Amino acid sequence: MTLRFDRIVLREIRLPLKQPFRISSGVVSERRIALVELQHPDGISGWGECVAGEQPNYSAETIDTAWWAIRTWIAPRLREQDLPSPNAVQQLLARDFRGHLMAKASVEMATWELAARLDGVPLARKLGGTREEIPTGISLGIQSTPEALVALALKARADGYRKIKMKIAPGTDVDFVAAVRNELGQSMALAVDANSAYTLDDSAVLRQLDALDLVMIEQPLGREDLVRHAALQHSLRTPLCLDESITDLERAEDMVTLGSGRIINIKPGRVGGFSSSLAIHDYCWAHHVPVWCGGMLESGIGRAHNVALASLPNFTLPGDLSPSARYWERDIVTPEWTMDERGMVRVPLDGPGIGVTVDMDRIDNLTVRKDVIGR
Numbered sequence: 437m438t439l440r441f442d443r444i445v446l447r448e449i450r451l452p453l454k455q456p457f458r459i460s461s462g463v464v465s466e467r468r469i470a471l472v473e474l475q476h477p478d479g480i481s482g483w484g485e486c487v488a489g490e491q492p493n494y495s496a497e498t499i500d501t502a503w504w505a506i507r508t509w510i511a512p513r514l515r516e517q518d519l520p521s522p523n524a525v526q527q528l529l530a531r532d533f534r535g536h537l538m539a540k541a542s543v544e545m546a547t548w549e550l551a552a553r554l555d556g557v558p559l560a561r562k563l564g565g566t567r568e569e570i571p572t573g574i575s576l577g578i579q580s581t582p583e584a585l586v587a588l589a590l591k592a593r594a595d596g597y598r599k600i601k602m603k604i605a606p607g608t609d610v611d612f613v614a615a616v617r618n619e620l621g622q623s624m625a626l627a628v629d630a631n632s633a634y635t636l637d638d639s640a641v642l643r644q645l646d647a648l649d650l651v652m653i654e655q656p657l658g659r660e661d662l663v664r665h666a667a668l669q670h671s672l673r674t675p676l677c678l679d680e681s682i683t684d685l686e687r688a689e690d691m692v693t694l695g696s697g698r699i700i701n702i703k704p705g706r707v708g709g710f711s712s713s714l715a716i717h718d719y720c721w722a723h724h725v726p727v728w729c730g731g732m733l734e735s736g737i738g739r740a741h742n743v744a745l746a747s748l749p750n751f752t753l754p755g756d757l758s759p760s761a762r763y764w765e766r767d768i769v770t771p772e773w774t775m776d777e778r779g780m781v782r783v784p785l786d787g788p789g790i791g792v793t794v795d796m797d798r799i800d801n802l803t804v805r806k807d808v809i810g811r
């Protein structure tokens with residue numbers, strides 16, 4: 437069947453988190469999520485999820501700017517187009533259309549899912565994934581005391597997580613992370629994520645973190661700044677991992693050329709979708725740069741996309757792919773995402789597309805805004 441869609445349905449749902457999630461730039465208690473449904477003329481749907489937040493603190497985009505961009509610019513370019521492949525979406529959206537990567541990604545990734553369904557193959561295999569299960573890490577938000585963080589880290593280890601990443605900010609960093617390292621010992625893989633909360637003036641603090649035998653220090657400096665990240669990386673033993681700084685293949689190439697980091701966190705929503713993610717993955721694989729898949733507090737639909745991507749061979753570090761129950765009282769897909777006692781998430785390979793069923797009754801009950809574009 438021809439890859440095309442004649443109708444786009446946008447829905448905003450609101451999912452309350454079990455516990456507020458705090459990073460250096462803000463706290464999230466309820467997740468506003470934009471879902472994208474692409475409807476094929478034969479009645480088959482492909483689903484996507486926009487990872488933009490409510491506030492422009494992680495990136496310049498928000499759910500509201502993404503909604504506008506999809507409605508105004510993205511849908512008119514793509515709807516009723518006969519697409520030779522899902523890769524064509526990135527090309528069509530790149531021409532004279534800057535930015536809005538999260539908005540673009542939500543539709544582009546839904547197109548990949550639709551293509552997988554039309555081809556009758558799992559999304560993971562459509563993307564070139566080779567794994568049947570994926571090692572899983574957890575991301576712990578900033579806590580009020582080191583003792584509270586230690587308690588969460590102990591539970592995460594008991595649950596089977598393969599990597600524990602701790603959000604940090606000035607004042608909630610060295611003592612907190614050291615307490616976890618002392619309690620869990622050297623065998624547990626620990627990492628920290630600053631979400632750009634530091635500058636080179638904080639180098640003394642970052643050197644103290646460097647002494648704690650971490651897997652990585654993620655995005656310590658500004659999101660636009662590869663030069664200062666390079667200077668910092670040259671002074672540290674611990675690999676720097678870049679997240680917000682890597683928005684496309686060219687930025688990944690710049691990171692490697694400058695020595696700004698040694699690991700990349702590929703979030704498909706941040707880099708404009710799967711086509712860009714695959715290009716970054718392949719480049720990093722060729723240059724011996726490990727990658728992993730971070731999370732953006734996605735629902736089960738966005739989680740399905742991340743799991744499919746993380747099944748590719750160069751995703752060698754545990755991803756932030758926590759089970760549904762970690763965040764939500766009830767997810768919007770069935771079955772919900774789970775993790776076994778070994779800390780592994782299974783890649784669904786039994787059916788076409790994302791491998792989970794979208795719970796339409798649940799979505800309808802949660803929908804606060806809906807927009808139908810097309811016939």
